[in-house]
Amino acid sequence: MKRDLLLFTAFSLFIMVAPQIFAGGYLMNVLVFVGINTMLAIALNLLLGYAGQISLGHAGFFGLGAYLSGILTTTYSLNPWLAMPIAACVVGSLAYLIGLPVLKLKGHYLAMATLGLGIIIYIVFNETVDLTGGPSGLSGIPNLHVAGITFDSDVKNYYLIWGVTLAVMLFSLNLAGSRVGRALRAVHDSEVAAQVLGVDARGLKVQIFALSAIISSLAGSLYAHTMTFISPASFGFNFSIELLTMVVIGGLGSIYGSFLGAALLTLLPEILRGANDYDIIIYGALLMVMVMFMPGGLVRGVPALFRKVFSRKAEGGHA
């Protein structure tokens, strides 16, 4: 309990001072994306890593949050602080209603159904041109501002996004360690045994699906207000798969793992930019190697690697 709090405090401090170390125009912008992706990866991890239910349509919820915020603040000139919770409520309710029938499906069938959902949402973004601007996107979305501060620079956005991300992390860590978190993991390991012990598996799955969608929508709204421009391309099937990769590479069922996965997959393309045309190959190869040698994800694999290296050194020292 105490150790968890210490770890979270240390992590928050690291996040808060990071801009002082890594300050520099473009990198700050990337770190803002790391924050947004961390939120999304945590949202998906609650569903996939804890409850064991897959979703290949999470980019859709992310996009719905972004578009609802964007449309409400531009076409209807609503205050962004009001638009965000409205978007989250709408997306949460929608996910709840869709989750009721869809989460009766298991395994591959659930993957197919959520895939379909993501694609439908994507098509709606593209085709409802009057509302969303279609493929050319929606521009002129206002920045958030509070008490005279407008969040219009990368540094300001960094603190805004990461403030919310840290809150989402703490929220999820608390949830994971509670009776609800245990019930989710129980449903994951043996649904029938969880039910026999009184866990309403179906109700719980739908609840967590809705929560996951709400967090994704929140990330979407923040994305829209920091970028001020959105287009359907950011919310397609590819991005759903990228989120899934972040969760798996980082570590299923670990909140910090989601951060590691999001950070790696967001930073890697930037780091590999120097490798010109080979970047995609290196990127793919790295992911394959990591999945092969760290099946538990970075959050478990990296400490294990360190232990291995250090124990070998210790042995070498004695010899």
Add this chain to the structure above:
Amino acid sequence: MLEVTGITQIFGGVTALDTVSFSIAKGDITGVIGPNGAGKTTLFNIITGIYHQTAGTVTLEGKNITGLPPEKLARLAMVRTFQNIELFGGMTVLENVMVGMHTKSSSGLLACALKMPWSISEERRIRAGAMKWLEFTGILDLADHTAGSLPFGKGRLLEIARALAVEPRIMLMDEPAAGLNSQETLGLSRLIKQIRDLGITVVLVEHDMELVMDICDRIVVLNLGKKLAEGTPREIQESPEVIAAYLGDDD
């Protein structure tokens, strides 16, 4: 306590259970026995809401519970264990039992995630309760181990501890001695008697006749989906129909 009336279960063209009726008295240990394929596990799955029978009713303490899902039955203080222990393998032993306290706690998703004061005190109560049941079943020293890494015998004890955490009034055990060595079986029979002494009615499906004859107050015999006999262990041992079913008829 528990009444089963006219249970019939047809899978495709196969009649797995044919109008089976019996009742179980409060505070008894009742054994359900029968040769392989007699329909014992099917019967358990029907009583505990996992299957829905073709016909017949199940009554618990005068309340019709036919067709209720397992999670509702847990709230009515009925719980079961499985033949192939169904542990939450990725969780610790303690966490497994803490899930058993689910119906005895009520903090919702938001209260848990926001660490409301009542959810924190409830968490403390859940932990203490779970420890108590680990101690009762004698596996307190394994509390922090991963459940998936336990040897089978300990896993069985964990499954029982987890079921007890529901604070059931009736507990159904599907072949609790399966896969246990003789030492562990001896410990199990002592544990089942202790569970009965807590005032919990126990029903068990079991193949280990020594265990059944030793601890059961009453026995129900099934054969080919029909109830063959019902009585005390002594009556069952002397029943010609039961002997015929188990050892074959002279013809």
